[in-house]
Amino acid sequence: MKTVLTTPPQFPKDEFSTRRTRLLDQMERDSIAIIPSAALKMRNRDAEFPFRQDSDFLYLTNFNEPNAIAVLIPEHEAGQFLLFCREKDAKTERWTGRMAGLEGAKTTYQADNAFPIDEIDTILPSLMENRTTVYYSMGVNPSFDQQVMTWISSLHSKIRKGITAPHALTALDLILHEMRLVKSEAEQSLMRYAAQTSVIAHQRAMKRCQAEAYEYQIEAEILHEFRQAGMEVAYTSIVGGGENGCILHYIENNQCLKAGDLLLIDAGAEYQGYASDITRTFPVSGKFSDPQRALYQLVLDAQAAAIEQVKPNNTWIEPHEAAVKVLAQGLLDLGLLQGDLETVLEEKTYTDFYMHNTGHWLGLDVHDVGRYKINETWRTLEVGMVLTVEPGLYISPNDQVDPKWWNIGIRIEDDILVTPDGNEVLTAALLKEVDEIEAFMMS
Numbered sequence: 001m002k003t004v005l006t007t008p009p010q011f012p013k014d015e016f017s018t019r020r021t022r023l024l025d026q027m028e029r030d031s032i033a034i035i036p037s038a039a040l041k042m043r044n045r046d047a048e049f050p051f052r053q054d055s056d057f058l059y060l061t062n063f064n065e066p067n068a069i070a071v072l073i074p075e076h077e078a079g080q081f082l083l084f085c086r087e088k089d090a091k092t093e094r095w096t097g098r099m100a101g102l103e104g105a106k107t108t109y110q111a112d113n114a115f116p117i118d119e120i121d122t123i124l125p126s127l128m129e130n131r132t133t134v135y136y137s138m139g140v141n142p143s144f145d146q147q148v149m150t151w152i153s154s155l156h157s158k159i160r161k162g163i164t165a166p167h168a169l170t171a172l173d174l175i176l177h178e179m180r181l182v183k184s185e186a187e188q189s190l191m192r193y194a195a196q197t198s199v200i201a202h203q204r205a206m207k208r209c210q211a212e213a214y215e216y217q218i219e220a221e222i223l224h225e226f227r228q229a230g231m232e233v234a235y236t237s238i239v240g241g242g243e244n245g246c247i248l249h250y251i252e253n254n255q256c257l258k259a260g261d262l263l264l265i266d267a268g269a270e271y272q273g274y275a276s277d278i279t280r281t282f283p284v285s286g287k288f289s290d291p292q293r294a295l296y297q298l299v300l301d302a303q304a305a306a307i308e309q310v311k312p313n314n315t316w317i318e319p320h321e322a323a324v325k326v327l328a329q330g331l332l333d334l335g336l337l338q339g340d341l342e343t344v345l346e347e348k349t350y351t352d353f354y355m356h357n358t359g360h361w362l363g364l365d366v367h368d369v370g371r372y373k374i375n376e377t378w379r380t381l382e383v384g385m386v387l388t389v390e391p392g393l394y395i396s397p398n399d400q401v402d403p404k405w406w407n408i409g410i411r412i413e414d415d416i417l418v419t420p421d422g423n424e425v426l427t428a429a430l431l432k433e434v435d436e437i438e439a440f441m442m443s
């Protein structure tokens, strides 16, 4: 059952310079873009969280260190791509690991020039001289907003020398996040590779699941495969048995699994920054009860209807609408909702059982960047976009509902790439049909 992993895909040599050129081409000629790296975050006292680079910064530079700032300046004599970073220092490297340094920034990361980050307050304002527009991600990090303002105002003292300071700030996201939304061939390969590892991890969890195991033990099976492949979690895994499967972002993962319950696992690996995001729900002891099977099949049908709608020129909302329609009709048929389909859809009474959207963009961030609407209208799906399709049903104990449905929580989630012919399910190798799951767990 275990799928053999192919060789890890690599970026073509010019992937990152191509991205920068595409961004530079879309910027105003007399502008400058400033992109800060992520900072190290403290976990407690003097212990840090593992470093995770900011996704915008990573997308443009592939430079995986904190305390760095990338600067893009169209047609500037000092170069179009400048990197401020930490200077190489043997003593620091002894304690905290290898650094690229200024030379590495130029040779390995193709910066036209590199400067010590400690000198940014003097060098960056001079690069902003006579530029009118500054692109950056405003309003995301208040201290960075403040820093940009400080750099600009430091130029005002030079105005009598004939220097002009920038007078327009523009959100970089408008260009950059549209670029990130459509994945290159190389990005698609990386996402396919991350997806493969997640498939193997979910198979392992399914195979090793049994009553009386703890949720964290099943989580450990998932993590085992991620780390075996050298990957990280793209987000904290959700491993929820029985009623915990009804808590959408349950991450305690500390309860004992009971025979007869379902187990919901939402977990995905991250490869070179690219996320995968899979949810499967299956019976702890390998066999669905009748109510579980009925609801599971309904969610599965809703997911199939939604995936069918993922194709170029359909809008973002069409997969969701398809899923909701199937779920609503099914809930009526099973007696969980009353009335007629039209009223249920109009009054959204299904939201008692299905209260989230059917998916999100997927990429360097698990809930990836990119607008869902443009000018108030749902946007059109394009080749190269990647999204999740993840309908679910969550039935909490409630007087209005037959107790046989209580505490059943189900979600089924796959990662879908929009292709010229429709779509490719990147996570298709992971089984999800009722018979397949039962046969696999019993074998």
Ligand SMILES: [Mn+2]
Residues within 6 Å of the ligand: 277, 360, 388, 390, 413
């Ligand atoms: Mn998701």
